[in-house]
Amino acid sequence: MIKKVVSGVEAALSGVTDGMTLMLGGFGLCGIPENSISQLVKLNVQGLTCISNNAGVDNFGLGLLLQKKQIRKMISSYVGENDEFERQMLSGELEVELTPQGTLAEKCRAAQAGIPAFFTPAGYGTEVAQGKESREFNGKMYLMEEAYKADFAFVKAWKGDEAGNLVFKGTARNFNPCMCGAAKVTVVEVEELLPAGALDPNEIHIPGIFVNRIFKGTHYEKRIEQRTVRSK
């Protein structure tokens, strides 16, 4: 068996340097790689390009990297709920590339699958189409979108084993599986790290071949952005 386990977050993030392009899983604050983000703050790497559906909130998630001005460019579909983000974007300190959510997911998946580009109808006829090739298929217009190229992918899974096989929980799955194997190095943090054989091969969401390094994360906060409940 090929083992993917590394000793912890320090080893997992070794090799991350200034100016790299990073993929980070999560939707809002759900399923974000909390430990890897903390380590990126600690490493104080600068000039990062971050591919992530959202940009966190002011004091959590990618907002922590924004506070320290470590991000040069953000590639996201939606970036609300973050005052510091807004300030840096309006002042021109931060470059922002807004991408339709399904296109963002597919650009990750394409990178994972070795597909250099694909056609999608999303954004045709809008400003997203500027500078992109368009083509008609079966009477409908499509835009050509290219796969992302990233140095590291930071992924959060629920359970993983020594071989790097992963299982996700609930909607914390979101972009995480699409980013596995989509960058040069895929780093996965899990809540439960299990011996090989503990996970049923029938129920694995992402096989270990897409994972380079796996470690057990600690102190998960799992903040809720919109706590909505009903009364009994």
Add this chain to the structure above:
Amino acid sequence: MLDKNGIAKRIAKEVKDGYYVNLGIGIPTLVANFVRDDIAVEFQSENGVLGMGPFPFEGEEDADVINAGKQTITTLDGASFFDSATSFAMIRGKHVDLTILGAMEVAENGDIANWKIPGKMVKGMGGAMDLVASAENIIVAMMHTNRAGASKLLPQCSLPLTGVGCVKKIVTNMAVLEVTAEGFLLLERAPGVSVEEIKNATAGKLIVNGDIPEMKL
């Protein structure tokens, strides 16, 4: 004139047995409250869940189970979770039967603008561009006019577009309209609203054929 719940109630009548439905944020979210309970309908949220249920009881929230509005939710029997690429495969692949979303402007040719106001902080399009470019069946839920009283049904959109020629049906606080090759075809009036009032509130071309029935809610 309808309120937001009234619009949602009217749109709920468009939801048919066996439909998979994606609901946008705002008025569309309210539609789930009015769908008949004797039909089988599953709600999809593009962050990766099919078979969404109501909000959890207090104390039962799970940070790992949210909807696209980042609200805590529950799931119903038969629900499933999946990744974002699979979620948009459902949408782009036209497996989702009906998309209901809000809009800032709709043009008489079916163009829609709902993501960006020049000069204001742009938050992003989220999944809206994928949804409008792909869905066969799109219903827009919105107020007929904006806060300044100006029509949101226009000859052409003035705001940056989300999608081109994609809206089929619009339900507002005043009317139900269909987008046709000739313009906005008036189908129904909201209770107590006259055809004249709808004409005055519609800047795009409005087609009125014969008597226009009042909505049944």
